[in-house]
Amino acid sequence: MRNFFLFIQRYYHLFLFLFLEIISLYSIYQFNTYHHAVMLNSSNNILGKINEVNSNIMTYFSLFEENERLQKENIDLRKRIIDSYYVEHGDTVRMSDTSFKQKFTYIAGTVVQNSTDQANNYLIIDKGTANGVTKHMGVICPEGIVGVIVNVSENFSIAMSVLNSKFKVTPKLTGNTSIGRLIWDGNSPYFARIEGINRYNLIKKGDPVYTSPYSSIFPDNIKIGTVSESKNIQGTNLLDVKIRLSTRFTNLRSVYIVKNIQINEIKTLENETTIDN
Amino acid sequence: MTINIIRHIISFILLALLQVFVLNNVNINGFINPQVFIMFLLLLPINAEIWLCLIAGFVSGAIMDGLSNTYGIHAFSGTALGYFRYYYIKYSLDKETIEKAVSPNIRNINFGWHLLYLGICSVFYHWLAFLMESFTFAGITIMSQKALISGLLAAFLMILIGFIFSKKTTNV
Numbered sequence: 001m002r003n004f005f006l007f008i009q010r011y012y013h014l015f016l017f018l019f020l021e022i023i024s025l026y027s028i029y030q031f032n033t034y035h036h037a038v039m040l041n042s043s044n045n046i047l048g049k050i051n052e053v054n055s056n057i058m059t060y061f062s063l064f065e066e067n068e069r070l071q072k073e074n075i076d077l078r079k080r081i082i083d084s085y086y087v088e089h090g091d092t093v094r095m096s097d098t099s100f101k102q103k104f105t106y107i108a109g110t111v112v113q114n115s116t117d118q119a120n121n122y123l124i125i126d127k128g129t130a131n132g133v134t135k136h137m138g139v140i141c142p143e144g145i146v147g148v149i150v151n152v153s154e155n156f157s158i159a160m161s162v163l164n165s166k167f168k169v170t171p172k173l174t175g176n177t178s179i180g181r182l183i184w185d186g187n188s189p190y191f192a193r194i195e196g197i198n199r200y201n202l203i204k205k206g207d208p209v210y211t212s213p214y215s216s217i218f219p220d221n222i223k224i225g226t227v228s229e230s231k232n233i234q235g236t237n238l239l240d241v242k243i244r245l246s247t248r249f250t251n252l253r254s255v256y257i258v259k260n261i262q263i264n265e266i267k268t269l270e271n272e273t274t275i276d277n
Numbered sequence: 278m279t280i281n282i283i284r285h286i287i288s289f290i291l292l293a294l295l296q297v298f299v300l301n302n303v304n305i306n307g308f309i310n311p312q313v314f315i316m317f318l319l320l321l322p323i324n325a326e327i328w329l330c331l332i333a334g335f336v337s338g339a340i341m342d343g344l345s346n347t348y349g350i351h352a353f354s355g356t357a358l359g360y361f362r363y364y365y366i367k368y369s370l371d372k373e374t375i376e377k378a379v380s381p382n383i384r385n386i387n388f389g390w391h392l393l394y395l396g397i398c399s400v401f402y403h404w405l406a407f408l409m410e411s412f413t414f415a416g417i418t419i420m421s422q423k424a425l426i427s428g429l430l431a432a433f434l435m436i437l438i439g440f441i442f443s444k445k446t447t448n449v
Contacts, residue, residue: 012328013327013328013331013360016328016331016332017331017356017357017360020331020332020334020335020352020356021353021356021357023335023352024335024338024339024349024350024352024353024356025349025353026349027342027348027349027352028348028349028350028353028409028412029349050297050344054297054298054302057298058302113346115346116308117308117309117310118347118410119410119411119412122346124346186411186416187308187419188308189308
């Protein structure tokens with residue numbers, strides 16, 4: 001017994017080292033299963049405050065660019081309003097149209113914390129359940145898609161960014177019928193790849209890539225990026241397409257959270273279908 | 278003695294603020310992110326006991342984890358750096374120098390040793406942190422390149438900070 005204590009006394013630093021490393025590994029493990037998002041809720045007050053101060057300071061440096069970006073979007077939207085169209089046939093009578101019904105609404109938010117240098121990147125947005133944000137809502141910005149909300153607290157929400165190995169979205173290429181998968185390989189925050197495209201599709205450099213209408217999270221035709229390179233994977237009939245993301249993740253400020261009004265209906269339908277099987 | 282402890286704590290607070298408010302927003306090329314707060318750990322007195330190095334590494338890492346939302350990564354690497362640092366000093370300096378019990382900063386110890394010490398410890402730390410963050414051995418070459426560049430950049434920044442703020446101290 002005495003020897004045992006001597007042994008512990010002699011190598012106490014090794015045990016201390018292992019003990020501390022195991023604690024750290026345990027918390028890394030938790031972090032990998034999104035529990036850090038839950039942890040944010042408990043330490044919301046302090047961290048949220050620090051992030052907010054940080055973001056308030058940082059916003060000033062990009063005000064000019066931000067204005068320009070919003071202006072561009074305003075122009076885009078202005079083009080679509082009914083006043084910018086003229087009546088081509090004099091006999092057409094306009095009346096309130098009931099054949100269109102709204103499917104998506106938007107909640108404007110500001111990014112208070114963002115990362116692009118990690119293997120799995122997340123961003124924190126200053127809107128939470130108090131503003132009607134729930135899990136699995138899409139996040140977009142004037143330039144393109146940003147990510148998906150994975151956790152919400154009362155005043156903040158965490159979104160998984162496109163720059164995350166777990167992020168999934170179905171892209172749509174012009175003049176192409178096969179469905180691929182968008183993948184981020186963890187290197188550059190400016191590029192991503194599309195896998196699973198058949199090589200008989202004609203894909204040119206500079207082709208735009210949009211979100212497809214199959215998603216219940218993102219509206220149709222939200223920009224993802226442009227094709228920058230496409231080459232054949234040897235020994236298969238698939239293409240490896242590299243795309244340049246249109247969203248600049250290193251400089252992200254104003255975002256919109258997309259709320260699908262019909263999501264509950266879709267979810268119920270999906271659940272019923274699986275039960276029947 | 279007490280004044281020295283307070284001085285180390287204040288230096289940690291200042292380094293942590295610099296890290297969170299400035300350097301975490303500096304992403305050169307999108308993924309080079311130097312961690313300068315480890316300077317606090319590297320500048321503890323050279324005769325610091327091993328338990329002190331370990332606890333200081335763990336606590337400072339855990340605080341940085343909380344502030345930059347990376348739970349566990351910095352705590353893990355910080356603890357390992359504490360261990361590494363203790364043996365690095367023990368085997369690279371002679372007994373007489375260690376007994377002087379000064380902080381191994383740029384003015385107290387010869388420049389060549391200090392340079393190598395910061396460089397090796399910083400690259401070690403960044404490599405471990407990047408490994409823990411990606412949590413896989415796939416793509417380890419690219420990850421090592423990132424770690425090497427970030428580590429050397431951090432060492433360079435630490436030397437600049439050392440030139441500005443370090444003072445020659447004679448005793449504890």
